[in-house]
Every structure is written in C-alpha cells, then in structure tokens.
Amino acid sequence: MVSSIGNSSVTVGNVHNRKKQMKMFRRFLAHAVVILFCGIFIVPFIWMLLTSFKTQQEIYANPPTIFPREFYWRNYVDVFTKIPYMRYVGNTLIISISAVIGQVLTSTMVAYSMSKIEWFGKKYFFPLIIGTMMIPYQVTMIPLYMIYKNLGFIGTYWPLILPNFFGSAYYIFLLRQFFMTIPTSLVESATIDGASDARIYLQIMMPLCKPAITTVAIFTFMGNWSDFMGPLLYLNKAEMYTISIGLQAFVQTHYIEWGLLLAASAIFTVPIIILFFMAQRYFIEGITITGIKG
Amino acid sequence: MKVKTKRNISGFIFALPWIIGFVCFSAYPIVTSMYYSFTEFNMFQAPNFVGIANYKQLFQEAKFWKSLYNTLYMTVLGTPLNLAFGLFMANLLNKKLKGMSVYRTIFYMPTIVPAVASTLLWIWILNPTQGLLNNALKSLGLPAPNWLGDPQMTKPALLLMGLWGTGGIMLIFLAALQDVPKSLYEAAEIDGANSVRRFFSITLPSISPVIFFQLIMSVISNFQYFTQAYLMTNANSTGGFNAASGGPENSLLFYALYLYQNAFAFFKMGKASAMAWILFIIVAIVTYALFKTQRKWVTYGE
Numbered sequence: 153m154v155s156s157i158g159n160s161s162v163t164v165g166n167v168h169n170r171k172k173q174m175k176m177f178r179r180f181l182a183h184a185v186v187i188l189f190c191g192i193f194i195v196p197f198i199w200m201l202l203t204s205f206k207t208q209q210e211i212y213a214n215p216p217t218i219f220p221r222e223f224y225w226r227n228y229v230d231v232f233t234k235i236p237y238m239r240y241v242g243n244t245l246i247i248s249i250s251a252v253i254g255q256v257l258t259s260t261m262v263a264y265s266m267s268k269i270e271w272f273g274k275k276y277f278f279p280l281i282i283g284t285m286m287i288p289y290q291v292t293m294i295p296l297y298m299i300y301k302n303l304g305f306i307g308t309y310w311p312l313i314l315p316n317f318f319g320s321a322y323y324i325f326l327l328r329q330f331f332m333t334i335p336t337s338l339v340e341s342a343t344i345d346g347a348s349d350a351r352i353y354l355q356i357m358m359p360l361c362k363p364a365i366t367t368v369a370i371f372t373f374m375g376n377w378s379d380f381m382g383p384l385l386y387l388n389k390a391e392m393y394t395i396s397i398g399l400q401a402f403v404q405t406h407y408i409e410w411g412l413l414l415a416a417s418a419i420f421t422v423p424i425i426i427l428f429f430m431a432q433r434y435f436i437e438g439i440t441i442t443g444i445k446g
Numbered sequence: 447m448k449v450k451t452k453r454n455i456s457g458f459i460f461a462l463p464w465i466i467g468f469v470c471f472s473a474y475p476i477v478t479s480m481y482y483s484f485t486e487f488n489m490f491q492a493p494n495f496v497g498i499a500n501y502k503q504l505f506q507e508a509k510f511w512k513s514l515y516n517t518l519y520m521t522v523l524g525t526p527l528n529l530a531f532g533l534f535m536a537n538l539l540n541k542k543l544k545g546m547s548v549y550r551t552i553f554y555m556p557t558i559v560p561a562v563a564s565t566l567l568w569i570w571i572l573n574p575t576q577g578l579l580n581n582a583l584k585s586l587g588l589p590a591p592n593w594l595g596d597p598q599m600t601k602p603a604l605l606l607m608g609l610w611g612t613g614g615i616m617l618i619f620l621a622a623l624q625d626v627p628k629s630l631y632e633a634a635e636i637d638g639a640n641s642v643r644r645f646f647s648i649t650l651p652s653i654s655p656v657i658f659f660q661l662i663m664s665v666i667s668n669f670q671y672f673t674q675a676y677l678m679t680n681a682n683s684t685g686g687f688n689a690a691s692g693g694p695e696n697s698l699l700f701y702a703l704y705l706y707q708n709a710f711a712f713f714k715m716g717k718a719s720a721m722a723w724i725l726f727i728i729v730a731i732v733t734y735a736l737f738k739t740q741r742k743w744v745t746y747g748e
Binding site: 157179182183185186187189190193194195196197199200203209212214257261262263264265266269270271272273274277280281284286287288289290291292293294295296297298299315317318321324348350351353374377378380381384385393396399400403404410413414417418419420421423424428432435436439440 | 453454456457458459460461462463464465466467468470471472473474475476478479482489535538539543549551553554555556558559560561562563564566567570571575576578581604609614617618621628634666669670672673674677680704706709710715718719721722723725726729730733
C-alpha cells in the first residue's frame with residue numbers, strides 16, 4: 153500500500169472493521185439458514201396437527217385451506233371409538249416393557265464379560281458380536297419364522313419378546329464402550345478384597361453405569377414401541393395388535409379419512425416426543441457413544 | 447482353582463446369554479436359510495431339494511432385477527445425500543448461536559417418530575392436489591408432480607422423506623465435530639486458510655472415521671429398505687393382506703419388499719431365502735470394498 157503511516161493505520165482499522173462486519177454478517181446468515189431449515193423440519197408436524205383438526209369436507213376443499221376453519225375435535229374422539237386404541241397401547245406396553253427388562257438384564261451381563269473380565273473368549277467373541285450387526289435381517293427371517301412356527305409361537309408375543317433376553321449386539325457394544333470408561337483398578341481392588349464377579353457386576357458396575365443402562369432402556373423401549381416388521385410377521389389376531397400394526401390395519405379401511413388417520417398418528421407420536429424431551433440427555437449420549445468411539 | 451480358570455468360567459457365564467442367542471438366532475438360522483435357498487419350500491410341506499433352481503429363476507426374472515435396481519438407486523443416491531445433508535446441518539448447528547439446543551432438538555425430532563406415523567404423514571404431505579408440498583410448489587410457480595403416482599417421482603419422493611430423518615446422522619457428526627481440536631483451526635486461521643479450506647483440510651480428515659462408520663451403517667440399512675416402502679405401497683393399494691403392491695410400475699418394489707412378498711404373500715420360502723443370501727453376499731462384498739478404500743481416505747488420529 154503506497155501511503156503515509158497515518159493513512160495506513162486508518163486502512164488497517166477499516167480492514168479490521170470490515171472483517172468484523174463480515175463475521176457478523178456470516179453469523180447472521182448462518183442463523184438465518186438454521187432457522188429456515190428448522191422451519192422446514194417442523195412444518196410436517198404442524199401440518200399433521202392442523203389436518204387432524206379438519207373435517208373430511210375441509211380436507212378435500214378446493215383450494216385447500218391451511219388453518220382449520222374451526223377446530224374439529226371429533227377426529228380425536230373417533231380415533232378412540234373406531235380403533236381399540238387403549239388395547240393397542242396396552243399390548244405395545246407389554247412387549248416394550250418385557251423387552252426392556254430382557255435387554256437391561258442380558259446386554260449388561262455380556263457387556264461386562266466383554267469389558268471387565270479377562271478371559272480367553274473376549275478377543276474372539278467381541279468381533280463376532282460386532283459382525284452380527286452386519287447380517288441383514290432378511291437372512292435369518294425365514295428360518296426364525298419356522299422355528300417359532302414349530303414352537304407354536306405364531307400369533308403370540310414370544311417371538312417379539314424372547315430375543316431380547318439374549319442381548320443385542322448394538323446395546324452390548326454401547327454398554328461395553330461405557331463400561332470401558334470405568335477404571336479397571338476399581339474392579340481389580342474389589343477382586344482382591346474377595347468380591348465375586350456377580351457382586352462386582354451388581355454392586356459396582358450396574359450403579360456406576362446407570363446413565364448407559366438408562367440409554368439402553370430408552371432405546372429398547374422406543375424401538376419396540378415403534379417396531380413394525382416384527383408385529384407384521386408374527387401377530388395375526390386383531391386383539392393382539394400393537395399400535396403400529398393396528399394403525400396400519402386401520403389405514404386399509406379408512407385410507408381417505410385423513411383427519412382421522414393423522415389424529416391417530418399424532419396420538420401415536422406424542423408420547424414418544426414427551427419421552428424424548430424427558431430423556432434427551434440419554435439419547436444424545438447413547439447415539440454419540442456408539443457413533444464416535446466406533 | 448487357578449485364577450485364570452476362574453476368570454474364564456465367569457467370563458463365559460456372563461457371555462452365555464449372547465452365546466446361546468447367537469447359536470439360536472444367528473448361526474442356526476443362517477445355515478438353515480442357506481439350505482432353504484436350495485429347496486422348494488412353501489412352509490406347509492417339507493422342503494424339497496432343487497439345487498440352484500431358485501437362483502437360476504431369480505436371475506432370469508425381470509422383477510428381481512427391478513427390485514435390485516430400485517434398492518441400488520436408494521443406496522447410491524440416498525446414502526451420499528443423507529450423509530452430506532447431515533454433515534451440512536451438523537456444521538451449521540455446531541456454531542455458537544443463541545437457542546442452539548432447541549434447533550438441535552427440532553432436527554432430531556423426526557427420527558423418533560414411529561415409521562407408521564411418519565410414513566402416513568408423508569403420504570399426505572405428498573398428496574398431488576391437497577398435499578402441503580405441491581401447494582407450496584404451486585404457490586412458488588413450480589411444477590407440482592404426482593409424487594406417489596408417477597413412477598419417475600416415487601423414489602425421489604422417498605429420498606426427500608429420508609432427508610427429514612437425517613437427525614441421527616446429524617447428531618453423530620455434531621459430536622464428531624466437537625471432538626476436533628480447536629488448536630488445529632486456530633493454527634490454520636493464522637496461516638490464512640479460509641473457511642472452505644479449513645473444512646476440507648481439517649474438518650473432513652479429522653472426522654473421516656465417523657464418516658466411514660456412518661457410510662457403512664447407512665449402506666447396510668439402505669439395502670434393507672422396507673418399512674416405508676411397505677407402508678406407502680400398501681396404503682395406496684389398500685388391499686391384499688400382507689402384499690404391498692410395489693407402487694406404480696413396481697417403482698417402489700425394493701429388494702426387501704419383494705423378498706417379503708415372496709416369503710409371506712406367495713409362500714415361496716426357498717426363493718425368498720435365495721434372495722436373502724444374494725443380499726447377504728452383496729452387502730458383504732460392498733462392505734468389504736468400502737473397508738478396502740478406507741486406507742485411502744480415512745485417517746485415524748492418535
């Protein structure tokens with residue numbers, strides 16, 4: 153820059169100012185983009201709620217309305233009278249809670265064996281556990297169906313509950329990652345004091361790993377609450393349906409009554425969203441622990 | 447008893463649930479599935495050995511190739527699209543802005559909606575005349591396609607719907623971004639690297655293991671794309687118990703859906719098992735190939 157010293161200091165000041173302005177502008181831009189995308193992401197939810205409060209007539213009005221002319225609560229009443237909704241909720245709860253019990257009991261045991269016990273099987277079994285995550289569901293689907301058929305389990309909850317009592321690769325992995333962060337010295341000193349593995353597992357590991365166990369419990373619950381494929385394969389009596397399958401069966405007969413269908417979807421979704429808000433921390437922890445340290 | 451033996455015994459006991467589960471729910475079914483794939487089997491009579499007839503038949507069948515094509519379409523387009531969008535959003539949400547935790551929650555929320563509910567909602571959003579999307583497009587003066595009726599548009603519609611569910615991917619990327627040492631960025635800034643440069647020479651290499659992990663998981667799950675397609679085509683056909691239609695001109699007949707139809711609608715268990723094994727082999731090859739490329743672009747720190 154060809155100028156006097158005084159001038160150049162002014163330029164430097166200007167450059168500094170402009171840089172600051174640029175930075176502010178970019179912050180503003182980033183904020184605007186985030187808000188825009190958030191808007192786009194939340195619109196489907198709002199659309200679901202708005203439609204669920206419209207009458208059948210208004211839903212098919214031309215031109216379509218955005219806001220309901222008047223809030224039509226009837227859809228929400230009809231959901232409970234036309235679908236045995238509470239029964240489906242009860243059925244889904246039976247499966248989901250049993251699954252949670254199974255996973256918490258067994259996935260923690262296996263994770264303990266894969267992290268804190270020094271034994272010959274560890275180095276063979278752990279890669280195998282991870283490897284099973286890559287087996288497509290379809291490969292085991294038909295033989296498993298045949299096994300349950302031969303046991304007379306088709307049309308019962310057994311095929312949906314039982315597998316949860318043998319640990320699941322994903323949860324074992326998640327818990328193992330967490331167990332690894334507990335200092336081995338703690339386990340060793342307990343061993344020296346004469347504590348058995350059962351005691352260490354029950355009285356040291358379980359209490360210390362409550363957050364990870366909660367995460368597994370929540371994921372298991374949500375997975376079973378929303379599961380579609382399992383109930384589709386194994387449940388054949390309407391009175392035993394879960395919410396997913398019940399709703400699907402309902403779609404078959406009411407496929408043009410969108411107000412009703414979306415009211416049902418909203419009722420299905422809301423408990424999950426409430427659970428999510430109550431337990432947000434565990435979700436985020438659980439997802440990141442498997443995603444990152446993988 | 448020796449300490450070592452004792453440790454081996456308790457290790458084994460604690461691992462026992464998984465070992466039993468592995469034998470009953472993985473190993474035995476995998477082997478049986480292989481056997482079924484060489485048989486004609488309708489579930490009611492004993493399997494009848496037919497050699498490689500199922501495989502031969504599949505390879506000559508247009509519907510098989512169509513379902514494979516549809517699935518590859520979703521995998522090849524959907525995986526990079528979801529990963530890129532997830533990473534883009536993670537980058538945006540990694541900035542220190544007011545109310546960020548609220549924004550993050552909003553992005554994550556769609557992923558927890560049960561598939562039945564979200565698919566139903568999207569069928570309605572994609573409705574050609576009354577749907578939200580087409581009304582928005584029309585008001586912007588853009589063409590309003592028949593998303594779920596036009597075979598050219600059905601898969602793009604599912605890709606769009608998939609983007610709404612990228613919150614999980616975003617969250618993992620976000621955590622990975624927060625793990626990148628700040629000092630790297632500071633040093634680069636002093637060296638005068640602009641933000642684009644910083645992204646490509648610091649951010650991407652630092653999070654490449656996470657990108658790799660997500661890539662593998664996403665490819666595996668895309669190959670098994672089922673629930674949304676089942677619900678979408680079943681809601682539209684509104685008939686035929688247990689047999690989703692496959693959509694207009696079979697444009698939504700995905701591999702897993704066709705496999706399911708063969709097994710539980712047509713009761714061709716042998717053919718379905720052959721399909722399962724072909725899928726297994728494809729997934730294994732693709733995963734192996736991706737692992738092979740790892741050395742070229744994935745950098746493990748420390």
